[in-house]
Amino acid sequence: MSELVTKYVTCPKCSQQTSTNILVSGNTAENTALRKMIFDETPFRWKCKKCGFSTRYQHPFLYSDPAHGFMIYYIPKVERQNVSDAKLEAEYPDMADVRKRIVPEINAMKEKIVLFESGINDMAVELTKLAVSEIVSKETGHNVYAGYFTDMNTEKNSISFQFFVGGERRSYIQSTRLEVYRRSLDIVKKNFSNVEKQAGFLNIGREWAKDSLDKYKTKATK
Template sequence: MSEIVEKPVTCPKCSQITTLPLVCSVNTEADPEIREKIFDESFFKWNCKKCGFHSRLLHPLLYNDMKNKFMVYYIPNVTRRQTIDEKLEFEFSDMEYITKRIVPTVNAMKEKIVILEQKLDDMAVELTKTAVADVVAKSTSQSVHDGYFTDLSEDENSMTFQFFVGIDHRPYLQTIRLEVYHRSLGIVKKYFSGEKKKGGFLNIDQVWSKAALEKYRSAE
C-alpha cells in the first residue's frame, strides 16, 4: 500500500498554493512501476497547474522492497546516522530480517536499491568504494568527490563504480576485480556483523566506511 499525505506547496514562480497528495511510502509489489519512476526521476517531478513551472519536489519517501527484504528511507539531507521508526518496527514483526537504510539524496537512494536488489552487502560495497576511491585519487592525481556502485558482472568477475573527480566533478568509471569486494566482505563478517543487528534505519555510506576502516585497522 502506498501512503499519501496532503501538503500545501507554493509555486516559486507564481506563488499559487496547491495542496498536493505526496506519496511518502511505496511498495514495489503493489506498485511495480515505482522503481522506474524513481530511476528516471519522474517520481519527484512537479509542475504548477497555474503557470506550468516545472521543478523537482523532494520529500521523504520510504521505499519498500519486500521481495528482496529491504527498505530504503530517503530523507532529504538527513544527517542522522540511525533512525528508529517505532510505528514501522511495530507494524512489521520480522523487521530484524529486513535490511533498513536511510539515505540523504536521491542518488544515494538509487545506489542502495541497486546494491540491495543484487543481494550485495552494502557495508562491504562501501568499504570497497573507499579503497577504490583511494586508487582513483592516486592514479588521476585528482580529488574524488563522490562515488556510486553501478554494476556487478559475475561473468567478468568484476564490479564497477562511478566516481566524480577533479574541480569539475568529471565522471570517472573504475572497474575492479570482485576479489576486492570479497575481501571487504570478510572484514564486515569479522568485525561489523554486530552492527547489522542494530534496530532502526542505518546510514551506511562513506562516512560509515571511513570510521569502520579506522576501527578495523586499529583492531588488526
C-alpha cells in the same frame, strides 16, 4: 503501504499556493511500477497547476521491497548514522529481519535498490568503493565527491563504480578486481555482522566505511 500526503506548495515562479499530492512511501509488492518511478524520479517532480512551472521537489520517501527483504528510507541530506522509527517498527513487527537503510540522496537510494536486488552486500561495497575512490583521487589529483556502484562482472572478475571528481564533478569510471570486494565482504562478516542487528535504519555510506575501516585497523593492530 503506498502513502499519499497532501501538501501546499508555493510556486517559486508565480508565487501562488496550490495543493499537491505527494507520494511519500511505496511497496513494490503492491505497486509494480514503483521501482521504475524511483529510477525516473517521478515522485520528486512537481508541476505548478497555475503556471505550469516544473521543478524538483525533494522530500522523504520510504521504499519497501518485501520480496528482497529490504527498506530504503530516503531523507534528503540526512547526516545521522542511524534513524529509529518506533511508529514504523510497531506497525511492522517483522521488520527485524529486513535490511533497513537511510540514504541522503536519490542516487544512493537507486544504488541500494540495485545492490539488494542482486544480493550484493552494501557494506562490503562501501569499503571497496572507499578504497577505489582513494585510487581515483590520487590518479586524477582531484577530490572525489560521490561514487556509485555500477556493476559486478564475475566473467571479467571486476566490480565497477562511477565517481564524480573535481570542481566540475566530472564522471570517472573505475573498476577493480572482485577480490577487493571479497576481502571487504570477509572483513564485514568477521567484524561488522552485529551492525545489521541494530534497530532502526542505518546510514551505510562513505562515513560508515571510513569509521568502520578505522575501527578494523585499530582492532587488527592490537
